[in-house]
Amino acid sequence: MTGKTHLALGATASLTLTTNLPIKSKALILAFSLISSLIPDLDHPKAKLNQKILLFQNGFSKFILYFTLGCISIYFHFISDNEIFLPLGIVLILLGYSSHRTFTHSFLGLFLASIVVKIISEKYLLNEIYYGFLIGYITHLIADFFNPRGLQIFYPLKKRFSAPITIKTGGKLENKIFIISTIYSLFLLFVNFEIFKI
Template identity: 40%
Template sequence: MQGKTHMGIGAAVALLIARKQPGIDTTAMMTIGAAVGALIPDLDHDKSKISNLLPVKNKLFKKLCYVLIGAILVSAGYSYKLKYLYFGALYIALLGFAHHRGFTHSLLALGIISVAVLSLRDHNLWFYNGLVIGYVSHLISDMFTKRGIELFFPCKKNIRFIITMTTGGKIEAVLNYAVTILIVFLVSRYI
């Protein structure tokens, strides 16, 4: 699926969950977290929205940058005794060796991100809960694509649902419009 669809689905799921929580600020933080979290698994794709935030365009150099950033985070985590940085560092360093819909689309990656997020929850619980919600929504959404995902990485078998769609196809466009309408409806309940 495309980044805009992942962001929309992540935000819609967060809005559905957050409506039972007190306050608009809680809802806003969870929704923003989910929209960001829904993009994170596509760091392994050279042309994704989130991957293009790194100013490096060369594929090999980008992978080396991920490994270097991971090493820097390990060093910082050790120096400042911030254990959660180890998990973030591990995730980013593994990006240097990942292929699209492999490691980052697996339960292993979800576990690493969840532990890193769990360690950070004292700073803003709702934003970080949203990150995990967005990440999970991304994995489930990509299981509806024809290619599926390597959910049980390092096992190379792609897992997908029986009903699938083409990334960027007409069904995804309709889904994107439906999700947008749902978001507008859910947000209007706060106004």
């Protein structure tokens, strides 16, 4: 699915799951679910986030950036006592090596990335960061499960899995899903009017 649809689905999921939470928690979860709904596509050099990060939108540029950042992170692990650097470094190196819908679209990618976010959320006592991350990331994986090419959900195993019913990226059905998700998300914002009092 396209980035805008992943954003809409991330918003829909987070707003649906946080209806009864306080305003601050709801807003934080929504913000981080929107960000994390795009994170799995960092494995594609032309993804929305990579368009802002990469100097050149190609596989080599993606590899150099994330591999270098991963090595730097692992180096900091050995010269500091901060527990976040090792898992972050591993995630970044694997991200650099991975092709589209492989590592970042797998249970392994979700697990390792969630460790990094869990450490950050516990350090700053903001569980909402972790919950928002999980909502956005898992929503992304579920949406891409309906892609005809499927996902290497059990990466590093190369077998791809997809739903029996598939949705073409950028096709009419996806556009309908985007419109419905956007309208529903806006409806939830108005139903939970207090979110505008932040």
